[in-house]
Amino acid sequence: MSDGLAINRETALLMICDISEQRTVNRELISGLGYRLEVALLLLYVSLTVLSCLQGGNDGASFASSTVVIFKHGKLSGDPRTFEALLREFERRHPGVLVREELLPSSTDQQHQFYAINLEDQRTTFDLLAADVIWVQEFARAGWVQDLDHLLPPLERDLYFPAAIQAATFEQHLHAIPWYMDAGMLYYRRDLLDRYGFSPPRTWPELVRIARTILQGERERTLHGFVWQGKQYEGLVCVALEFIWGHGANSLSEEDPGAEAALTFMRNLIVRDKISPAMVLTADEEATRHLFGAGRALFMRNWPYAWPLFQQEGSPVRGKVGIAPLPSFPGYESASTLGGWMLAIPRRAAHQREAAQLIAFLTSPEIQRRMALDIGYKPARRDLYRDPALLQSQPWLRELAPVLLAARPRPLSPYYLMLSQALQPELSAALVGTKSPREALASAKRQMTHILGREVDPLPVYLR
Amino acid sequence: MTASRSSRGQCSGRTLSERGWGYLFAGPALCFVGSLALTPILAAVWLSFQRRLPIFGIQEFVGLRNYLELAGDDRFWAACRITFYFTGVSVTAELAFGLGMALLIDRTWPQVLGAGTDAESGHGQAWLRAIILIPWAIPTVVSARMWDWLYHPEYGLFNYLLLTSGLISQPLNWLSDPVWAIHAAILMDVWKATPFAALLLLAGLKAIPRALYQAALVDGASAWAAFRHITLPLVLPVILIVLVFRTMDAIRVFDAVYVLTGGGPGNSTETLSIYAYKTLFQTLQFGYGSALASVMFLLVLMMTGCYLLLLRRYLQEVT
Numbered sequence: 036m037s038d039g040l041a042i043n044r045e046t047a048l049l050m051i052c053d054i055s056e057q058r059t060v061n062r063e064l065i066s067g068l069g070y071r072l073e074v075a076l077l078l079l080y081v082s083l084t085v086l087s088c089l090q091g092g093n094d095g096a097s098f099a100s101s102t103v104v105i106f107k108h109g110k111l112s113g114d115p116r117t118f119e120a121l122l123r124e125f126e127r128r129h130p131g132v133l134v135r136e137e138l139l140p141s142s143t144d145q146q147h148q149f150y151a152i153n154l155e156d157q158r159t160t161f162d163l164l165a166a167d168v169i170w171v172q173e174f175a176r177a178g179w180v181q182d183l184d185h186l187l188p189p190l191e192r193d194l195y196f197p198a199a200i201q202a203a204t205f206e207q208h209l210h211a212i213p214w215y216m217d218a219g220m221l222y223y224r225r226d227l228l229d230r231y232g233f234s235p236p237r238t239w240p241e242l243v244r245i246a247r248t249i250l251q252g253e254r255e256r257t258l259h260g261f262v263w264q265g266k267q268y269e270g271l272v273c274v275a276l277e278f279i280w281g282h283g284a285n286s287l288s289e290e291d292p293g294a295e296a297a298l299t300f301m302r303n304l305i306v307r308d309k310i311s312p313a314m315v316l317t318a319d320e321e322a323t324r325h326l327f328g329a330g331r332a333l334f335m336r337n338w339p340y341a342w343p344l345f346q347q348e349g350s351p352v353r354g355k356v357g358i359a360p361l362p363s364f365p366g367y368e369s370a371s372t373l374g375g376w377m378l379a380i381p382r383r384a385a386h387q388r389e390a391a392q393l394i395a396f397l398t399s400p401e402i403q404r405r406m407a408l409d410i411g412y413k414p415a416r417r418d419l420y421r422d423p424a425l426l427q428s429q430p431w432l433r434e435l436a437p438v439l440l441a442a443r444p445r446p447l448s449p450y451y452l453m454l455s456q457a458l459q460p461e462l463s464a465a466l467v468g469t470k471s472p473r474e475a476l477a478s479a480k481r482q483m484t485h486i487l488g489r490e491v492d493p494l495p496v497y498l499r
Numbered sequence: 500m501t502a503s504r505s506s507r508g509q510c511s512g513r514t515l516s517e518r519g520w521g522y523l524f525a526g527p528a529l530c531f532v533g534s535l536a537l538t539p540i541l542a543a544v545w546l547s548f549q550r551r552l553p554i555f556g557i558q559e560f561v562g563l564r565n566y567l568e569l570a571g572d573d574r575f576w577a578a579c580r581i582t583f584y585f586t587g588v589s590v591t592a593e594l595a596f597g598l599g600m601a602l603l604i605d606r607t608w609p610q611v612l613g614a615g616t617d618a619e620s621g622h623g624q625a626w627l628r629a630i631i632l633i634p635w636a637i638p639t640v641v642s643a644r645m646w647d648w649l650y651h652p653e654y655g656l657f658n659y660l661l662l663t664s665g666l667i668s669q670p671l672n673w674l675s676d677p678v679w680a681i682h683a684a685i686l687m688d689v690w691k692a693t694p695f696a697a698l699l700l701l702a703g704l705k706a707i708p709r710a711l712y713q714a715a716l717v718d719g720a721s722a723w724a725a726f727r728h729i730t731l732p733l734v735l736p737v738i739l740i741v742l743v744f745r746t747m748d749a750i751r752v753f754d755a756v757y758v759l760t761g762g763g764p765g766n767s768t769e770t771l772s773i774y775a776y777k778t779l780f781q782t783l784q785f786g787y788g789s790a791l792a793s794v795m796f797l798l799v800l801m802m803t804g805c806y807l808l809l810l811r812r813y814l815q816e817v818t
Contacts, residue, residue, distance in 0.1 A: 144781055151783050155553050177554045257653075265675075267763025314652040316675030316764050326653065449554070453782040460574070464765030469677050 101131045104389045107149075108165035108376075110141045112340070113410040121405060125396045132389045143167055143269075147452070154179035159383040162390040165376045166211055168202045168444060169269075169451050175205035176449035180379040182208045186391055195415050198373040202444040210379060212398050213415035215406065217374030218442035219277050220435070222327060222335040222342075225357035227253070235359040236334075237369075239281070239300060242362050246310040246333050260310025262323040263336040265301075267463035270319055272445065272455050273372035274336060275301065275462045280370035280443060281363035287446075287458070287483070287497050289476035297364075298465045298472035306468070316467055328352060336361065338374060339435060343411045358431060360438045373442040375415070407432070413439065446497045450486055457482035540796065546789035554783055565790035575791065577766060578774040581681060585756075585770060586749040589688045593745055594738065596689065597696025600631065602730075604697070605704040628698070635694040643758035646687040650674050650759075674760055677767035684756045684768055688749065696741045703737030704730065739810045746802050750795065771795050 111118050122134045139146045147170060153159065154174065166174060174180045187209055192200045199213035221242075223235050231249050236242035246260030264270040278301055284293025304311040310333075315323070320337055327335040328344065330351040335341075345356045363369040378397060380390045396402055403414040404425055413435065419425055420436035446454060458479050465475035483498055515523065550561045569575050604627060634642065649656045650673040658670040673683045707730065715725045753772035756762070762769035762777070775795065779788030 148780055148783075151554065173554055177556065266761060267765065268761055312652065313672040313675050316672065317760070331653075453784070456777055456782050460763070460766035460769070463763045467675065467677050467764040467767075469765045469767065 101133050102386050102389050103133045103135055104163060104386050104393055105135050105137055105161040106163040106165075106390075106393065107137050107139055107161045109139050109143070109146055111410060111412075117409045118406075121397075121402060124402075125393060128396070129389070129392055132392065134393060137161060150174070150179070154381055154383075157383070159381040159385075161381065162384040162386045163393055164379055164381060165214060166379050168199070168373055168375050168377060169455075171203050171211045171377055171379065172205050172447055172451060173449045174379065175208075175210035179382055180210050181382055181384075181387065182210060183212060183380065183391075183394075184209050186394060187212055194417060196417055196439050196442065198439075198442040198444050199375065199377070199415055202373060202447065203377055205449075211377035212379075212394050214376050214378045214397060215403075215412040216415050216439050216442075217338050217340075217413065218439050219273060219336055219338065219361055219371040219374075220438045221359045221361050222337060222345075223357050223359065224330075224333050224352070224355055226355040227333060228357070235357060236362045238365045239278075239362045240365065242334060243304070243308045243310055247308065249333055250310065257331055259312045259326065259332045260308075261304060261334040261336075262311065262318065262326050262332045263315055264319055264323060265315040265463070265466055266317050266319050266322075267459050268319060269455060269459070271462050271466075272458050273374070275458075276372050276443075276445060277336070277361055277370055281361065281367055283364070283367040285496060287476060288480050289473050294476055295472045298462070298475070300364075302466050302468065302472070305466070316463075330355075339413055340411075342431060358434050358438075360441060369441055371438055371442050373444045375413070446495065448487070448495065453486045454483050457486065543789045543796075544793050546785055547793045549786045551786040552784060561786070565787050566794075568787065569790055569794065574766065574769070574774060575771075578769050578771045581768065582750055582752070582770045582772075585681065585685060585688070585752060586746060588682075589685045589692070589749050590742065590745045592685070592689045593692045593696045594741060596693045597700050597741065598734075598738075600693065600697035601700035601704055604628065604631075604701055628701075631694045631697060633694075634691045635698075637691075639691065639754045640758055642691055643687065643755050646683070646690075647674070647759055650683055675764055677764055680760050680764060681768045684752075684759050687759065688752065688755050691755070692745060692748070696745060699741050699744075700734060700737055703734040707733045735813060736810060739806055739813070743803055743806045746806070747799050750799050750802065771798075 106122075119136070122136065126133055139149055147167070150164065150166070150170070153161075154177070164180075166180075171180075187195075192209070195213050196216060198218075199216060200209070203209055203211040203213060221235070227249055228235065228245065231245075231252060233245045233249075236245055242261060250258060250260055264274050275298065278297040279287070279294045282293035282297040282300075284291045284297065287294055289295060305313055305315065314326075318326075320341075323332070323335050323337060324341045324344065326332050327337075328341070328350060342356075342358065344350065345352050347353065360369045361371050378394045380387060380394070384390055397406075398415065400416055400419060403416050403419055404422060406412040407414050407419065407425055408428060411429075413432075414420070414425075417436070417440070420432050420439075426433055445451060448454060461470070461475040461479035461482075464470040465472045470478070480498060484494065487494060487498070547565055548560060548562055549558060550564070551558050604624070637645075648654065652658060652670045652672045652675075655673075657673070658667075661667045662670060671679070673679045711729050711733075712725055715729060720728075751772050752770055753776065756768050756770055757773050757776070760768045762773045771791065772795070775788055775791040778784050778791055
């Protein structure tokens, strides 16, 4: 609708420009042209008015009598019109309710800042928000979001992935409803593994062995073994936790031998086994995705978003990539870090009931399936991963389901962002070798205990 | 009528001196500037005396506790060291290269050295001046992204050049090495800010009367002597101004480093601004973050004060 208007305005403006250019031609013509200019402006005005009546009239009339639910979220991937169409569908089913999307900057940090400032306010100007899984505890503790127990009775919670429900639960009450899922997983080059007769690795040492064998066999200087996210940022915490959990450690304490061994192993991937290039120490998701997508890495740890990009036409690795749960250390279970987004209602939202209706709509099996089909979002409902229609168009969801099922939330604490800030530099220091893993863990624990010590007693399990 | 008017004029003339009138007229402007500049600073200082975590509704007055905690905070001291190292190296380099560039562009010097005349350099000069300003004109975030790619271990230009010339056999990982990373950031800053220094210094060089050089030439002074005894002393005030500007900018450096490394690896490039940003905006510790910001403000104030003192003393000596 707005496109049509914009084009119309533009052509009209061009007309005016044309006319005003001619004005310089002859002084005598000025009055005549001025007259033409007025006519043009009048025509423009009339046409715009008619247009807006034709197109916006409907909205204008119903805006007055209906409730407008304002939904804040970051940009979704793909064509925004797909999601808009879903919202229009909601409006059709709920006469008298209109939904307005208000997009936040795509940077997660900035979104968090926005919420922290605006939810603190006495009046909230929006009714529904999308929260990163790591914010829910904080928002709930601050009293910024509603208790949503009534939207998802305990019995129905089993329909969702357990880690997501855990992350959304604060002091036994659900404060958000999982919207779509993310979890760390292993991408591998199926063609190369097949050529050497390997099946995807189940353990980390196996991955190292496979990578070394294939790298030696290929003799390709630009091919790397295993790429992952080692830059000093939130992503590093996710990756490190996967290694640490995969070593059977539940605690980040330096006294837990599992945690120390996991960090040592990560550093050794670069310095001893040499299957990870040193560039992983500055790599984020996109840097590794580009490298793997250019066919220059054998294994990659990343989130599911990369999969459809690899299958696009023109991608050098199209049809050559496989996915698997992340390996673990021998004798321990594989673990991956939970990501994804949830829907929550601000405590001071003006339209609580309508927002709840919108949550029910967006998390309904039908809409979750459409989101998965149309923009490739991973449903938060478990049974959809057995849905024949969905599996037919996206067979890889079958392999993704066990990954999401094994996912674990990052330390559940309202203080998580502070804890992560303390962890990030220490983990990075252990990887680049400025500190030993033991020193780094000890220093991280000291800082985290200091942060929590004031408010939390006894210390949570991940620090004991 | 006339009598009363003149007596009123005399009366007000007696109560307000010329200086007083000056203050009165400048008052509105001072209030305006004061409220714009001073209020936020005072607000930040006030915040720094509180323990304030909006997320948890914590807001209490703690006096100097935030500052005491800063004193015992290793991360703060590390950030201080990194900031001062960054500032020292980058400002020195910018000044040296900037002076070199300015001398090259200034048309006086070829003449001092006895080569070339005014006529030779035409409007190429104007072009040159415009071109050297390009790095300064590019937004820092954009140039940081650019340098990020230059440093890229796989696709970066630097590694390509070094590898093809055979100087190194393995690609270097500039940004993932704790020692290289800070220098990579410094190099980028020098590239970006040198033109600024050069331009200011060029203006300083242009202001030096050419007759002085001609006299020195007649007296048989060497080029070095001319530089040492004419150029340097006369351009010194501009050098101090460049130092003030660049030091202030370098102490507050944020975007250049944050985009390149995010403070990593292992906090080896975390400057005070980045630490303050993370504390204030990522973890929303408003009190502690404000204490950090206030300390930074004090540091910049002290440095600027030192420079201004130097400048004043120099000017006094001259006059």
